[in-house]
Amino acid sequence: MVKSYDLPPLRDESTSAEDIEAIMSMMKPNSDELKYEFTYWRMSGVGAVSRDLMAIAGIAWEDKHPQTWPQDYNETPSGMFPILRIQNVENKTFTLFESSVIDCLLAKKFDLMGDNEYEELLVRTFYMNSHSVRERYLMRVTWNYKEVMDKGRDKYLETSIPLWCTVQRRQLEANGDNGHLVGNRLTLADIMLANVIDHIATLPEAERALAVIEECAPGLFKVKENVDKDPRLAQWRKSDKYKEFIEGSRTTYKTSGIV
Structure with a gap:
């Protein structure tokens, strides 16, 4: 029998696509309007660029680290790390996975993707x-x-x-x-x-x-x-x-x- 995985969704039922659009519109440098929670191992690896981008943008983020392996993979939408959770003041939250997707979104929002x-x-x-x-x-x-x-x-x-x-x-x-x-x-x-x-x-x-x-x-x-x-x-x-x-x-x- 092929193994199946019980993985969490990118967003819970209380968070709509419109909520996520609103959250993304608030992403900007030197802002404390959103809460950023970044989960990756206690190493640089594929999480290093995301951390650098947040540091360059002057925003605060919380580093979280998986405690057990492979059990912790069941807590991510893809079964992989890193993941980035972004939350607004109303506790509306959405989750990003794949380091390249996280990096490109952060760079786009923080004006690090060129001039045209x-x-x-x-x-x-x-x-x-x-x-x-x-x-x-x-x-x-x-x-x-x-x-x-x-x-x-x-x-x-x-x-x-x-x-x-x-x-x-x-x-x-x-x-x-x-x-x-x-x-x-x-x-x-x-x-x-x-x-x-x-x-x-x-x-x-x-x-x-x-x-x-x-x-x-x-x-x-x-x-x-x-x-x-x-x-x-x-x-x-x-x-x-x-x-x-x-x-x-x-x-x-x-x-x-x-x-």
């Missing part, structure tokens, strides 16, 4: 390109079988990172090598690129991987410098929570692999 439709298209394209290279590590190494992890790691370093570097480097050159992937200001594409470098820096093979980036596309580090200079992001990265999540990533990647 074409720029938004470019931002989404290069965001997803960076998203994909991070996911390839998870599939080839983190959640692979231990006996083939070394082969997956070599493939990642020899193929995945150089290809990603080439794609990102060409866009930087096309954009005038100004330290941004799209336009002349910070966008989601820049933030994701910086997070991929941060992610790579937590891996056991970080030294090798960062050397590949330096050889193939040193301009990527200029983008990361521009992201890191944002004052709100810099403040977030000095926090104990942020440091805890980075350490959680290092620990996870050291002990990953399927036996």
Whole structure:
């Protein structure tokens, strides 16, 4: 018999589609009109960009963490983390899942998707390109079988990172090598690129991987410098929570692999 799952809905019966539209219209930087609750493991991982976006936008959010696995997956609409719950003062709540959906909505609402439709298209394209290279590590190494992890790691370093570097480097050159992937200001594409470098820096093979980036596309580090200079992001990265999540990533990647 095929296993079935009893998963909660994206919204409860008391929250209408109109309520959600109203909540989304209230999403803006430096606002305390809504409550944000972000649930992900005590690590950076695929939750890192969402946290960065909320920090840059100057909004407060509550970090929640799953306590048990896999039982906690039954409390999410997709059986996966991260999830973001957004609630208004009337306790109307809706839930988002899939990190890329959460990231793109936050970036759109916080004015980090470029200055026109074409720029938004470019931002989404290069965001997803960076998203994909991070996911390839998870599939080839983190959640692979231990006996083939070394082969997956070599493939990642020899193929995945150089290809990603080439794609990102060409866009930087096309954009005038100004330290941004799209336009002349910070966008989601820049933030994701910086997070991929941060992610790579937590891996056991970080030294090798960062050397590949330096050889193939040193301009990527200029983008990361521009992201890191944002004052709100810099403040977030000095926090104990942020440091805890980075350490959680290092620990996870050291002990990953399927036996």
